[in-house]
Amino acid sequence: MMDQKLENILNLALETPEEEREQTESLNVGYSAEIRSWELIVKYHGSLDRLREQNIVVEELIAGYAILTVPEALVDTVSDTPEIEYVEKPKRFYYGQTFPAGTSCFPPVTMRTPFLNGRGVLLAVLDSGIIWDQEVFRKADGSTRIRYLWDQTVLRDRTLPQDRTVPEKTGNVGYGKMPDGFAFGTEYTAEEINAALQMPALDRYRRIPSRDLSGHGTAVAGIAAGKSAGGLYTGAAPEAELIVVKLGLPGNSGGAEEGFPRTTEILRGVTYALRKAGQLNMPLVINLSFGNSYGSHDGSSLLERFLDNASEIGKTVICVGSGNEGAARGHFAGNITRDSRVELAVGNYEKSLNIQLWKNYSDVFQIRLQSPGGEEAELTTNIQGGKYTLRLEQTRILVYLGEPLPYAVAQEIYLEMIPVTGGYIDAGIWTIRLEPVMTVTGQYYLYLPAGNGRGDSTGFYRSTPQMTLTVPSTAAKVITVGAYDPVYDTYADFSGRGYADSTRTIGVTAAGLTKPDLVAPGVNIQAPDVYGGFLPVTGTSFATPIVSGAAALLMEWGIVQGNDPFLYGEKIKAYLRKGARPLRGEREYPNDRVGYGRLCVADSLPQTGTTE
Known part of the structure; x- marks a missing residue:
């Protein structure tokens, strides 16, 4: 029976004779034949003193992790220790795993003729x-x-010389100057970086605080x-x-x-x-x-x-x-031929959310928005100025009706949802209904903010991964x-x-x-x-x-x-x-x-x- 505290490959290794383990690529990793001991990684809580008392070498790491050197006969003892939560054996890592481009046919041109390296x-x-x-x-x-x-974030004191000289009396003044043609930030050259590299680590970052x-x-x-x-x-x-x-x-x-x-x-x-x-x-x-x-x-x-x-x-x-x-559920695309319903899940604790609708300017849609509680409003598309506000439940929606631009022929209808009270917009299922009035292509594209700009629970049902x-x-x-x-x-x-x-x-x-x-x-x-x-x-x-x-x-x-x-x-x-x-x-x-x-x-x- 497998020990549930030990990972599968460790259970397998312990049940495999040593001579057979030696023929494998991974099962014997972590075992020392000289001292007949295993090096094990454990997750634990409390004290491991009782293991130390049995001549098990304990190297405590951080956050409840440790490395143990355990005589093979005492592996069961480690597993039976209440403070031990889980045990793994080491795995071998090859140098190739730290070569990011190893799977992209780099070696044939970097390790032999023409020996390319970006020089x-x-x-x-x-x-x-x-x-x-x-x-x-x-x-x-x-x-x-x-x-x-x-x-771009390091401010250069404008009262200092801008010719890269560094007054000796001000040891905390960094090298560098604002780059030519730009009015902010600080530029450092290779020469300045090399000079800083000759200093102790703390002094380096006083000179180049980037x-x-x-x-x-x-x-x-x-x-x-x-x-x-x-x-x-x-x-x-x-x-x-x-x-x-x-x-x-x-x-x-x-x-x-x-x-x-x-x-x-x-x-x-x-x-x-x-x-x-x-x-x-x-x-x-x-x-x-x-x-x-x-x-x-x-x-x-x-x-x-x-x-x-x-x-x-x-x-x-x-x-x-x-x-x-x-796979972030932030996009929905369709081709409207009749009444279309697009459902959007809004998670809890969204402080705001915007929705972009992009369409062909030649197409005319009737657009309705329904809140999770069933309140509904039509988005009027002929408001002068193209901007207005409506409210559904405890969410205020700022509506902007875009026009084609000199560099863009698509029309954007933009919705910004913000809370009326409570700090968050209404969570639940919001529904966008699109009905064709006069269509030429009928294509439309809906976008939400990128995934790092919204909660994990917020996204379109039946989202479109293309585009x-x-x-x-x-x-x-x-x-x-x-x-x-x-x-x-x-x-x-x-x-x-x-x-x-x-x-x-x-x-x-x-x-x-x-x-x-x-x-x-x-x-x-x-x-x-x-x-x-x-x-x-x-x-x-x-x-x-x-x-x-x-x-x-x-x-x-x-x-x-x-x-x-x-x-x-x-x-x-x-x-x-x-x-x-x-x-x-x-x-x-x-x-x-x-x-x-x-x-x-x-x-x-x-x-x-x-x-x-």
Whole structure:
């Protein structure tokens, strides 16, 4: 009978003779034949002194975890101890598990001819910042690979010289100055970072007080271009030089409101990276691992258009994550031919909620909104000024009727729900009824805020996973990156989905445009954390830097090594699409889930295809 306190594989190992365990890859891990003891991980409560009294070695960790070294004959004693809640044996971790791009055909071009590593290419990470003194961001001689770091949240005292001089009398004054052309934040050069690296740790951060408080940017940068001593951890382009922009509002060390950047900071960051690449005359890859759900998702917003333009400046590639909204229940799409009902579950404790309805301006709908208690109101669509307020139960709804814009042909009807009293909007089932009055296409698209902007219980019933790409991954000329699970070689259901050979009739999305372009590993990817260790991370945020690193390798081969001086922009996208490999369960390519397939760098590089 299996011991319920022991994990299955440990039960199996204990019931397997040693000579048989030794023939397996995992069962004998944690067993020492010399002292005939097991190393075990336990979750416990209270004191483990009674185990110490039996010559069991106890190493207490934190939060009720410990490592025990247990003579084989005493494993049952450990299990019988009331303070022990659960027991596991160690597992072996291979160095390949800390190589983020190991499943994307990197080794054939990095570990043998043409030995690509990103040298001579700039890789810009616009994110939550970076732990800039970590080993993974240094060269072999200990100097930094960060060419420039612009922290938008660090205020530079305007009374100090702006020529990078640091008065000796003010030891707490940091290096840096406001970057040229921008009126806030502080820029640090590689020289200043290298000087700070020579100081004790506390003094470093007095000189360069830029920190990544969330760890997101550090993880992204590490996956894209990290490398530890001895190569135990290797990112996708481990010798690329980094430009890091910590996005956020000046004076807010956590970034912008609630730690998230605004569109304006992103625009400035992209501009900054492009200018630096131009000054250095180096090819540039820009990594954007963020997005939101506001917009018609058709490339018509100014941010999307800006990125399309930016991708045509210099020798540039922009990679953007498709977002994690694929299974978040934040989108519903339909084609109205008769009375349609869309049900929306609103969870408890929602302080506010907005709903976007995007439609063809030529279509006329009658729209009714019903509250959980059955109160109903018609959304009048001919109000002068396009804005009015109505109330259902204890929720006030601000209604805005949009018009086509100079850069967008779609019509938006926007609802903002706020509480009248009590601090929260009414929880329960809200119903949106749509009736056709005069339709040409009948298509409509409903969006809620992104998942991190609402409670887990709030979402559409019968939601539509297609067209859940977050903005700005919807820009036409960026490389849009989704995620797949490399263990199962299957699409990750959270990954934002798009369209292929679209028949969409609103907005500027052209028929035939495919999004995402391809997918990369995005589940349990090892990445550097803010404490100098490594943690598994999941999301399209972490699939994107793998593709950014792949783009850097292609640009190194083409531009830096002189094999193809025009290998940038849409050409990089075309090569990556062509080299993409199929995934399990996907029958037609391109499709709205994985685009052209999963990343394979070796097959994307001309004349270096592999049958790996």
